[in-house]
Amino acid sequence: MRALGWWLLLVGSLRLASVWFGFFNIWALRVAVFSKTQMTDVHGRTFGIWTLLTCTLCFFCAFNLENKPLYTVTFxxxxxxxxHFLTEYLIYHTMAASxxxxxxxxxxxxxxxxxLEWNAHQPRRTVKTE
Incomplete structure (x- = not known):
């Protein structure tokens, strides 16, 4: 597996921790991510399922870097x-800078x-000369 694949596995694993917080520890998610909001349990579960989807993309892409549509969706x-988080910080002021x-x-x-590796994982095409 290439280094980018390992990186995506790491990021996917870290995102998986956020899924846990979204479903089972909403208080920690409120404190750790969204500093100034009244986050409900529904918001936490929505955040959790959205993060689970992105986590799944990271895992699948890590093992299929040559799959251009999957690579694009993960990117x-x-x-x-x-x-999203930049908007929450700059416009809505619901996140701390840290x-x-x-x-x-x-x-x-x-x-x-x-x-940087956009085309690096594509199979090389051979040109047949006659």
């Missing part, structure tokens, strides 16, 4: 997640790394 999941920093490290690294 976009990082872009969307980062955009929480955004953590998200930025993982999402930013993933976005940059996946962009």
């Amino acid at each position: 976009l999941s990082f872009v969307y997640a980062f955009g 929480n955004l920093t953590t998200v930025s490290i993982f999402a930013g690294t993933s976005i940059l790394w996946m962009l």
Whole structure:
């Protein structure tokens, strides 16, 4: 497995911890991620299922880096997640800067790394000459 695959497994595993908080420890999610909101149990479960989906994408993509549609969807999941949390911080002021920093490290690294290796995992095409 290539380094990017290992990275995606790590990020997926960390996202899996967030799934736990969304479903079973909403108080920790309120404190650790969203600093100024009244998060209900429904919000926590929605966050949990959304995070479970992105976690699943990371795991599948880690083992299938050559699958361009899956790679693209996984890449976009990082872009969307980062955009969401950036919006929460800049516009709605529901996140602390320290929480955004953590998200930025993982999402930013993933976005940059996946962009740098955008075509690196595609099978090489051979040209037949006659």
